[in-house]
Amino acid sequence: MEMNDELLIKFLLKETSEDENTIVNDWLLASPANAAQLTQFEKIWNASKQLAATSQVDEQQAWLKFKAKADALPVAQPIVKPLKRNHLWLRIAAVLVVAFSVWSLYTILAPSAYIEVVSTDQVLNKTLPDGSALTINKNTQISYANNFKKNRSVRLKEGDVFFDVAHDKQHPFVIDIDDVDVEVVGTSFNIKHRKDNTEIVVETGIVKVKLNDQEIRLVKGEKLLISPATKQLQKEQSTDQLYNYYRTKLFIANNTPLQKLVEALNEAYGSNVVVDDKVNVTFTGPLELGNLDQNLSVICDALKLKITRNQKEILLSYP
The missing domain is CATH 2.60.120.1440 (Jelly Rolls)
Known part of the structure; x- marks a missing residue:
């Protein structure tokens, strides 16, 4: 279903009748692309409001330029049909030409999305x-x-x-x-x-x-x-490859402080493993990115530590 641009402009101006509102609303519900067309049209119209009071554009010539620019837009844009050649619509077209130019310039110069x-x-x-x-x-x-x-x-x-x-x-x-x-x-x-x-x-x-x-x-x-x-x-x-665990599925430590290894484990598992302040040791070796409990058992067996659990944390400490 094609939509007449004159009706869209009246809709934006809130000058449509109840029947015309029904026509536009049905058109909007018919396809997401139609809503996108109106959104783009509305952006141009809103930009024109600030320019309306000062616009000195020749109205007849402005409409011809606006139609040429609109015809060059992608398919998703509204299909342009001639407006009635009265003073009101030519004034709207003139303002839209200025607004269209401003919007195009903004699109080109604004920071990339x-x-x-x-x-x-x-x-x-x-x-x-x-x-x-x-x-x-x-x-x-x-x-x-x-x-x-x-x-x-x-x-x-x-x-x-x-x-x-x-x-x-x-x-x-x-x-x-x-x-x-x-x-x-x-x-x-x-x-x-x-x-x-x-x-x-x-x-x-x-x-x-x-x-x-x-x-x-x-x-x-x-x-x-x-x-x-x-x-x-x-x-x-760089002395270890702990940073790479989410790619290699391995925690590779090389004489790495236990605290640093535990930080990587907590990040990977969303756990709260804590190293006792008295423990100041390093760990060397790979651990598979699998079960947290299994990895903690390997660490504690190698470093002669014990595991204490409560509701808030898992504590690694000396026996």
């Missing part, structure tokens, strides 16, 4: 339009520009993501994390951003990190820790 990807209780695999592959851990919020091939921009709000970035020298891959900017061309690395703490671990290639007036480069085997307290860019060698 972003497509959001949210994981909750499952690890997600996502391939971006440029071919870059992402592994997204549970409880992660990330978004990427909708014109991604030309604007390889990503925003990480919270969580863990492993990036395997497609090589493209002409369009650097940029990740925005609060005040931190990460820029690469083609490389693989992991970013963890939780509770305002950021950890970046590089597996291949070179990663450039910026924070205010600081800049640092990371290469394979290096990592960077940024906390709200320090706000300093200080790199160090």
Whole structure:
């Protein structure tokens, strides 16, 4: 069913009769695409209100321009039919021409819209339009520009993501994390951003990190820790692969402090395992991402610790 634009304009002006309201409402209910048409038409009309008082556009010429522009819109836009050539409708058409131009300019110059990807209780695999592959851990919020091939921009709000970035020298891959900017061309690395703490671990290639007036480069085997307290860019060698557990399904520790290993376990299982203050030991070896109780038993057997459970926590301590 085609809709007459004159009737749509009257509908927006609230000048339709009861029968005409019924016609428009039935048309809107007939297809989601019809509602999208009216929404776009309404955006143009709302923008025109601020311009109506000052518009000096020649009305007859304006209508011809508006019709030409509207005819060039995608199919989802309203089909334009000639309006009655009286003064009121020509004035509306003239204002719509100005509004259409403003809206088009805004669409071109406004910041690119972003497509959001949210994981909750499952690890997600996502391939971006440029071919870059992402592994997204549970409880992660990330978004990427909708014109991604030309604007390889990503925003990480919270969580863990492993990036395997497609090589493209002409369009650097940029990740925005609060005040931190990460820029690469083609490389693989992991970013963890939780509770305002950021950890970046590089597996291949070179990663450039910026924070205010600081800049640092990371290469394979290096990592960077940024906390709200320090706000300093200080790199160090990566000594374990705990960050990778959600990809490899393994907790790989290498002389790793038990407290750090337990933090990874709590994140993975949503548990509340606590290490007694008197325990200051390290652990080496792989643990499968399977059963928490089984992994705790392996840890306690190796380190000669005991497990105490209550309703709030699981305590690891000396016997």
